[in-house]
Amino acid sequence: MVIEIRKVNFVNKGAELMLLAILDRLRSRYPDAKIVMQPVNARKGYPAGADYLERAKLNLYQKVHFRKYGIEWDKIFNYVPKGFRDRFGLVLDSEVDIVLDAAGFAYGDQQGVMNTVGTALDVKRWKKNNTIVIFMPQAFGPFKNKKIKKAFQTILELADRIFIRDKISYKYVEELNPIQENYSLYPDFTNLLEGTLPNNFNTEENKICIVPNIRMLDKTTTSDAQQYPIFMSKCIKLLKSHNLKPFFLIHEGKEDLELAKKIMKLANAELNIVIEKDPLKIKGIIGACDGMIGSRFHGLVNALSQGVPAIATGWSHKYEMLLNDYNFKEGLLSVDASDEKINAALSVLIDQTKRERAKKTIKNSSDIQKALVLKMWDEIYGIIDKKSMDDVNE
Numbered sequence: 001m002v003i004e005i006r007k008v009n010f011v012n013k014g015a016e017l018m019l020l021a022i023l024d025r026l027r028s029r030y031p032d033a034k035i036v037m038q039p040v041n042a043r044k045g046y047p048a049g050a051d052y053l054e055r056a057k058l059n060l061y062q063k064v065h066f067r068k069y070g071i072e073w074d075k076i077f078n079y080v081p082k083g084f085r086d087r088f089g090l091v092l093d094s095e096v097d098i099v100l101d102a103a104g105f106a107y108g109d110q111q112g113v114m115n116t117v118g119t120a121l122d123v124k125r126w127k128k129n130n131t132i133v134i135f136m137p138q139a140f141g142p143f144k145n146k147k148i149k150k151a152f153q154t155i156l157e158l159a160d161r162i163f164i165r166d167k168i169s170y171k172y173v174e175e176l177n178p179i180q181e182n183y184s185l186y187p188d189f190t191n192l193l194e195g196t197l198p199n200n201f202n203t204e205e206n207k208i209c210i211v212p213n214i215r216m217l218d219k220t221t222t223s224d225a226q227q228y229p230i231f232m233s234k235c236i237k238l239l240k241s242h243n244l245k246p247f248f249l250i251h252e253g254k255e256d257l258e259l260a261k262k263i264m265k266l267a268n269a270e271l272n273i274v275i276e277k278d279p280l281k282i283k284g285i286i287g288a289c290d291g292m293i294g295s296r297f298h299g300l301v302n303a304l305s306q307g308v309p310a311i312a313t314g315w316s317h318k319y320e321m322l323l324n325d326y327n328f329k330e331g332l333l334s335v336d337a338s339d340e341k342i343n344a345a346l347s348v349l350i351d352q353t354k355r356e357r358a359k360k361t362i363k364n365s366s367d368i369q370k371a372l373v374l375k376m377w378d379e380i381y382g383i384i385d386k387k388s389m390d391d392v393n394e
Helices: 013-029 050-057 073-079 082-087 113-128 146-158 167-176 222-241 253-267 279-287 297-304 317-325 339-350 352-393
Strands: 002-006 034-037 061-064 090-092 098-101 132-138 161-164 183-185 208-211 246-250 273-275 291-294 310-312
Touching (some): 002 013, 013 034, 013 279, 013 297, 073 090, 098 352, 113 132, 113 146, 146 167, 161 167, 161 352, 167 317, 208 222, 208 297, 222 253, 222 291, 222 339, 246 253, 246 279, 253 273, 291 297, 291 339, 297 310, 297 352, 310 339
Parallel strands (some): 002 098, 034 061, 061 090, 098 132, 132 161, 208 246, 291 310
């Protein structure tokens, strides 16, 4: 059996966490499966070839697929003998049995046309090969752009299962086809992974985790982009005034780091900056904190899934819906929130009684979310097992 995991990467630690969460479940259930990834496009500040080295560490096969100028160039590899391809760990697109798409948030008006249009073409090709296509829990929509709407309708009609991460995304999908039965609501699936606390992390000097997000500058209005660093600096000043020892935890590369430095300058405060490449150690660090303030979605999931109170501000509906899932609506703030609202929201981190009460509420909700994710995996196992049996019986 050949299973492809797509739309994940090693730059964004949330995306890498999704990859690890999928591998954890697949390898425990299907130890003999070949698991493949397609090389991702080079990203700013990410060395050429680094993607391959990271895949190799995880014993992942390499999927050969290139589309340029509308042409599928990888077809030339059909003429390369399979034995030769196997020696180099190369897998053809046509050899993939199951595709698991873990994009996170790629299909909708905010993400540009090509993401959805390109994936619609991929899904058409896969279904011609009798490949099972499953979209892991992620956010979708809105679909006001005609090209994006048409492309996602194709995806919706052809995909075997689409798991939707929140109620607003579900509404966007339902508006396209209310009678389709291949989509359902399930939460983010990284909550089952256990974090690991690094030996060199000082829990006494780093109490409240601050996770900035450069997307708050390019995915928001000009006004919100200008206000975001000011908002974060206000939060830091308040925490410092109560001696709560905030520190920065960088979730995605150089841009988040530069943003952290800008916020720190505005706050006129020197904070520890923790840069950790291992997403499981990032989760371990967050789990050891008294609280978090952040704008990275999976940073917030890391906190809430471990019962850590998290104050969030974000650039899409997925943040509000996440806090709703954990019964912690009061944790959401807009970047233009008044000082009074900021003080009220952060009191859950400052006041120990409030913090312990919030932890209990969040932990109870986390248990519910984890049970739902286990149920989702049972559905996925059922689909994969049926595909495996059908192939044997052919």
